[in-house]
Amino acid sequence: MKKILVVGLGLIGGSLAMALQGFEDFEVVGAVRSQATFDKAAARQAADRLTFDPAGELPEADVVVLCQDPAGIIAFLDEHRDRFKPGCLIWDVCGVKTAVMEAAKRLPQGVDFIGCHPMAGKEVSGIDNAESTLFRNTHFIVTPGPGATQEHLDLLRRMADWCRFGDVTVTTPERHDQMIAYTSQLMHVIAVSVCDNDELFSCMGFEGGSFRDCTRVAALDPAMWTQLFTLNAPALSGIVAQLEQRIRQYRLAIEAGDQEALRAMLAHASGRKKQINLERVRGDDVRPAF
């Protein structure tokens, strides 16, 4: 029987370990660090088997899925570079890909690392909130390195299908990080910025769906998002600067009482949004992703 080693059973790792159980002829082994996570994972049968010793499993692991935080993934690749099974497939779930692909270059020949980003999540973290259905109808982004084999790409796609991802998109780490800066990281910068306003606690009774929707992801993990923002600083700061500029243009038109300019800007933007709504087929039934 072949072996999938899932390292780190938090929200994403725990959900992947659950979702991957029963995939082809693989045993799913979950590696945890704390007794508390071990007990919860055991109680929920999050994996076929649990261990505190990922290093000991590596020599027989045909697939290794790294689900720690970004720094943890990079540190694991460096620390265990010579323990991976020759010919194995390693993939990760980090929300930024360039930095991880960079670290993966230090792996020995014959160890195939394919960067991945399951665009699924919740505002809450940890094994307590993990569920095997977390990935249904969400996007699975794949950034293969130059040495990625077709066999491993096919295996990865079968795993993605088994986990019920809505679609699989193959792109470059740079393109991924540029896109994610806009579609995900910027949304988090906006959400926390809105929540920093003094009115937050006095606005109850006046908030509607638009406020709840925009601020939902502000309930984030500060340490992890500090890493994600920092690892993607150039792309993120560029896109944030563009948003500042556009918001400023709206404010100036509002302050000037320039209704013509305002109507034109709103017509342009709302037209684009209505068009994207038409183009985005499966948009509405896709699960919240981060």
Add this chain to the structure above:
Amino acid sequence: MKKILVVGLGLIGGSLAMALQGFEDFEVVGAVRSQATFDKAAARQAADRLTFDPAGELPEADVVVLCQDPAGIIAFLDEHRDRFKPGCLIWDVCGVKTAVMEAAKRLPQGVDFIGCHPMAGKEVSGIDNAESTLFRNTHFIVTPGPGATQEHLDLLRRMADWCRFGDVTVTTPERHDQMIAYTSQLMHVIAVSVCDNDELFSCMGFEGGSFRDCTRVAALDPAMWTQLFTLNAPALSGIVAQLEQRIRQYRLAIEAGDQEALRAMLAHASGRKKQINLERVRGDDVRPAF
């Protein structure tokens, strides 16, 4: 039998006319301008009776609900100021209240105008999208003028209960407009600003729930939101400037690679959001509102 005249059967007016049917001993009359709206409203039985002549109904209307766009509401109050039935209750659904309450001051003595804002809506407009259940579990904001009678306030609350609003909040027009600039108008400025980015059409396959949630309301009605933004310019431009400042602070921390500052800012904001989530009891089952 007493009479409620609903003027304007768009998304909100149409939904109110549907929701108010059967309320106590009132007949619900819907006033429309176009034959197309008349036919659709008739087909959907949006009101007990339909008319093209609101002016002709005013002398016998015990309750008048103004559901046009902001400019239409203000124009109607000025044009028909002397046609309202003495002792009647007039309320409106405008998303900004100071400007409407100002216009209402020109009404004759004995005509009681109470500003209202049903915080319900959809990205789509018109009678086609109206539904009697639109207001379930949403907030109903009320800004009474100095002459508002308790009898009318009680009647208004019974109507709100009949329409299944989640709660009724009584406040001043100024307070309403300050709050709404933050909880609603700012969310719309953000959504359209995000959608103006060149990446919008290339980001499909990379977007998750946070992106869909933040940009949902960008599919707005440009003419109406131009009015809403303009009528609340001072409060809105102030809150937009605060957001620009905060977003800029995040960008500067990201560009400086100042992880300490970033973690502190994210911890502060996410902590506030997590606290508000705990405090907001009925938050999650409240319908999208604008």
